[in-house]
Amino acid sequence: xxxxxxxxxxxxxxxxxxxxxxxxxxxxxxxxxxxxxxxxxxxxxxxxxxxxxxxxxxxxxxxxxxxxxxxxxxxxxxxxxxxxxxxxxxxxxxxxx
Numbered sequence: 001x002x003x004x005x006x007x008x009x010x011x012x013x014x015x016x017x018x019x020x021x022x023x024x025x026x027x028x029x030x031x032x033x034x035x036x037x038x039x040x041x042x043x044x045x046x047x048x049x050x051x052x053x054x055x056x057x058x059x060x061x062x063x064x065x066x067x068x069x070x071x072x073x074x075x076x077x078x079x080x081x082x083x084x085x086x087x088x089x090x091x092x093x094x095x096x097x
Contacts, residue, residue: 001014022042029042029043
């Protein structure tokens with residue numbers, strides 16, 4: 001498959017490749033040069049909650065997955081932000097260890 005570079009340096013990725021690789025409008029590609037070849041790698045969006053889980057496990061919260069956290073969090077629904085802050089400050093008494 002071929003594509004022509006525009007004056008602006010833009011390239012159209014053939015539809016068959018976009019479909020096969022799951023590349024959608026708005027996706028980010030990282031371009032690198034490997035042995036004289038141009039390589040484009042689709043960037044996988046980071047789950048914003050994963051950063052939170054890492055921070056919580058460092059503080060003894062101990063959740064290892066979204067499902068584990070949600071199983072703990074569902075019964076702790078909060079009416080106000082003050083109620084939420086009180087539970088978070090107290091820590092997860094029934095969280096996995």
